[in-house]
Amino acid sequence: MSINRVFWSALILAFWFSLAPALGSLIEGPNGGPIYPLGFYELPKEDAALQRMANAGVNLVRVHSKEDLDRAQSVGMRGVFPLSLQEGATDKIRQTIQEVKDHPALAVWEGPDEIIWTFTTYSGLHRVSKVYPHRDEWWRQTDIALDYSNEKAGEIIPKLLEGIAVIRDLDNRDRPVWINEAVESDARMVQRYMDDIDITGCDIYPVNDRNRQLTRVTEGVERWKKIGRGKPVWMVLQAFSWDELGEYHGGGRERTYPTFEESRFMAYTSIVHGAAGILYWGSNYLQSGEMRESIYALTSELSALQPFLVSEEKPEVTLDFLEIPQTTEGFGVQCFVRKAGEDWLIVLVNEDEVKHMGVEISGLDELEGKTLHQLYGKDDLMVEGGEIIARLRPFEVKVYSTSPEYESDRTEGRDFGWDEAKEGKIDSQE
CATH class of the missing domain: 2.60.40.1180 (Golgi alpha-mannosidase II)
Known part of the structure; x- marks a missing residue:
């Protein structure tokens, strides 16, 4: 959260030397050396689109099968593999792990997305399932919210830990387990599984037709560094306009994308505050080719800086x-x-x-x-x-x-500005 302050009196707080990501928090590139994760949740269906993504410096995509891993490997990418760990040590999870654990493109296991948020704060608990009579039950810490969330935590978290234990047992390459949370997921609940995972972090999508609170990303990194207690933090950033998500999330919203400069700020504020990886969510909903090109321009820029992003040499200034x-x-x-x-x-x-x-x-x-x-x-x-x-x-x-x-040679997309971001030119490339 932002705090009113007189700039000079807080000068020492204005300058943070972020730690270089620990090598264990990075992923192994095709050549065996560490690379800084620049990822997308989207795995393009067309090979040409996947190649365009790889050409833009993206090195990590979300996969769901051995065939997906083969496709990622064919363009020099690595894969994040999601598992329904909250279901526990099921035969299905064991079988899935056995099928893909030896694939050279597999880099990271992903646990259930925003798992704590789903049974504490998720708006659907009021709008869909009607578990909560009012939307703000959790924030008011009502008996209904506390009883429900504690009951669900007692069911879900032990099974989550069982699922993680299966990975530890079967994966002889000791790949990291990552769980992404909502930026405001409950810290106390999260601590119940934090010791059992390797990478934490959150998603934050601050640009919409009502406000553009870019430093929410900054706040997110800092919060999850504290919650993670030394765990690497991966940030999931915005690659969509809220209205593209459909009636539930985007009903009544106007088409509004982050500009290139806003996306650039969100990426670099993550990096300078110590984020050990950056991924983009929502691009599979994109209806704007220009917005996609702006993100690719940014990933190209960051990819060109890989030698520095993985370096542990930090001159003191x-x-x-x-x-x-x-x-x-x-x-x-x-x-x-x-x-x-x-x-x-x-x-x-x-x-x-x-x-x-x-x-x-x-x-x-x-x-x-x-x-x-x-x-x-x-x-x-x-x-x-x-x-x-x-x-x-x-x-x-x-x-x-x-x-x-x-400096990357890629220039297309760097001029994606206010007009395009507000109007959202419709020109999908996929």
């Missing part, structure tokens, strides 16, 4: 502000610094609703006299006195590298 103090709401300016071989990457993310025109990064003595190239921009900076000074618009991302070669 200092961030300061050379400007008049401002009262604002937000997380300040975040700085992500990585080194890969002789090359450096510096990412600056302004998570405030105000501009910052004097962002000083010092401690760059090793780069003295060298140029930091702004990838996808013209604001190149020369390191002088071990320092650079950058300017950032509200919610702006700037990416600098000692080499311009880390």
